[in-house]
Amino acid sequence: MTFENTKEFAQQLDSQDKLNKYRDEFIFPKVNGEKVIYFTGNSLGLQPKRTKAYVDEVMDDWANLAVEGHFYAEKPWWDYHERFAKPLSKIVGALPSEVTVMNTLTVNLHLLMVSFYRPTKSRYKIICEEKAFPSDQYMFQSQVHFHGYKTEDAIVEIKRREGEHNIRLEDVLAKIAEVGDELALVLIGGVNYYTGQVFDMKTITAAGHDAGAIVGWDLAHAAGNIKLELHDWNADFAAWCSYKYMNSGPGNASGCFVHEKHHNNPDLPRFAGWWGHNKERRFKMEPTFDPVQGADGWQISNLPILSLAPYLASVEMFEEIGMDALIEKRDRITAYLEFILQEIDKEVDSTFEIITPADPSERGCQLSVLLHGEGRSLFDYLMENGVITDWREPNVIRLAPVPLYCSFEDMYDFGQILKAGILR
Known part of the structure; x- marks a missing residue:
């Protein structure tokens, strides 16, 4: 599939996603009154609504x-x-x-x-x-x-x-x-x-x-x-x-x-x-x-x-x-996030590097990004603007687009926030 870095394309992917309905099964924290883009399911997953029962x-x-x-x-x-x-x-x-x-x-x-x-x-x-x-x-x-x-x-x-x-x-x-x-x-x-x-x-x-x-x-x-x-x-x-x-x-x-x-x-x-x-x-x-x-x-x-x-x-x-359905979406949404990162990288003139293997068979639901020339301030900017991600010293952020509750539109929106944070 040929990806596009547009909100309309991301929304189209969401409309085709059979697991998109499960997003409503989870409780999202909010920043500035809006649901966060949650990339830290590799550290702590979101709470399913059914858990309370x-x-x-x-x-x-x-x-x-x-x-x-x-x-x-x-x-x-x-x-x-x-x-x-x-x-x-x-x-x-x-x-x-x-x-x-x-x-x-x-x-x-x-x-x-x-x-x-x-x-x-x-x-x-x-x-x-x-x-x-x-x-x-x-x-x-x-x-x-x-x-x-x-x-x-x-x-x-x-x-x-x-x-x-x-x-x-x-x-x-x-x-x-x-x-x-x-x-x-x-x-x-x-x-x-x-x-x-x-x-x-x-x-x-x-x-x-x-x-x-x-x-x-x-x-x-x-x-x-x-x-x-x-x-x-x-x-x-x-x-x-x-x-x-x-x-x-x-x-x-x-x-x-x-x-x-x-x-x-x-x-x-x-x-x-x-x-x-x-x-x-x-x-x-x-x-x-x-x-x-x-x-x-x-x-x-x-x-x-x-x-x-x-x-x-x-x-x-x-x-x-079923794991097969989860993995199918995982591969697609991770590939789309990878594409978004590469597109933003071109627009801001090469400031970061994905250190996770490019081969889908050698990765799961995580992309680790090495920030060349960027420090903790970019991570802080992302957090303040509703992107919950993970910082690892000296300058790596880990992004986990969990297929159960992350959307393709999240990936697009993240790219725009990342770009604004780098160019600020």
């Missing part, structure tokens, strides 16, 4: 039933999490038994590393990407220290080549081969939070397994954003947050994936708790742990139902729409 239902059941809500609520609390299995499995490409919800993202990654990072004297190294999200970096450091290793010995970062913004697949594969028999775990963010680069998870997973390592994925910026096939890719484990592209609310519950090949391994260690115990015998308060078969067996504590309610509202919306 799900939370109110739990509050009413708590008020009217108290402890009996565990068994007699309309959605009984004791099996509330099981409602996530089917829709989440479709979002991440898994079997329903391979997914669960619990805790928060970094907590879950730590718990999964109890099972899947089992270093030995000769095989103890972890491969991750350079400039991983800081929480992952801190997690790796604390895990290797816990096992008695030094950071500089046990953590291997795959680096970008000089002058390049993204990591090459061949460099990932070469590093896996180089570390070889010393490699215990490959754990990478499926989508790099800074550049928006999507890694070839299928190829990297296979390479890690060929080297004799376990392979896991941090899907914080991937779940609900890109096409995932965790089961078919044979990933060992993964975890993701729910408050970015899945709009569950600030700091909300995390999802986990554990491949079925690990479900019946009695030798696999884990930190156990009563909610992971045999469901049919859980309330018998038995002294010996008998895990639920499947990812639910990694649960530890009674689940936070008030946190899960907004998440359930969101995943049921994803179930209605």
Whole structure:
């Protein structure tokens, strides 16, 4: 399709958009009395209007039933999490038994590393990407220290080549081969939070397994954003947050994936708790742990139902729409935003650079823009004029045109505000 940088063309795209009606399902902040252009769904998604009913239902059941809500609520609390299995499995490409919800993202990654990072004297190294999200970096450091290793010995970062913004697949594969028999775990963010680069998870997973390592994925910026096939890719484990592209609310519950090949391994260690115990015998308060078969067996504590309610509202919306439809719009609206940026760049004589891969297969719903010759003042101008975006030092703004609630007209309007901010 040949794009045009006009409001009329953007409105035409919106009129053809089958998902445009879902924009009205969300609550937008306002600046100067107008709905904002919201580009930070890669940090915190907007609140769906339907969320309140799900939370109110739990509050009413708590008020009217108290402890009996565990068994007699309309959605009984004791099996509330099981409602996530089917829709989440479709979002991440898994079997329903391979997914669960619990805790928060970094907590879950730590718990999964109890099972899947089992270093030995000769095989103890972890491969991750350079400039991983800081929480992952801190997690790796604390895990290797816990096992008695030094950071500089046990953590291997795959680096970008000089002058390049993204990591090459061949460099990932070469590093896996180089570390070889010393490699215990490959754990990478499926989508790099800074550049928006999507890694070839299928190829990297296979390479890690060929080297004799376990392979896991941090899907914080991937779940609900890109096409995932965790089961078919044979990933060992993964975890993701729910408050970015899945709009569950600030700091909300995390999802986990554990491949079925690990479900019946009695030798696999884990930190156990009563909610992971045999469901049919859980309330018998038995002294010996008998895990639920499947990812639910990694649960530890009674689940936070008030946190899960907004998440359930969101995943049921994803179930209605389907990932294929979301990805189709995601690709088109991201391409249109890219076009708008390029057009404005020509008009203001080259002041910024898109550092996210240009190949649609190597990116999701994010364009990271390096502002040459511009500083924080341009970001401040955008925010003051109703564009909610994200600033990363030293001079990068991240733009996430989430297909559930962003419009093509938003992309056009943003271009005009950006141009005015640069020329001010």
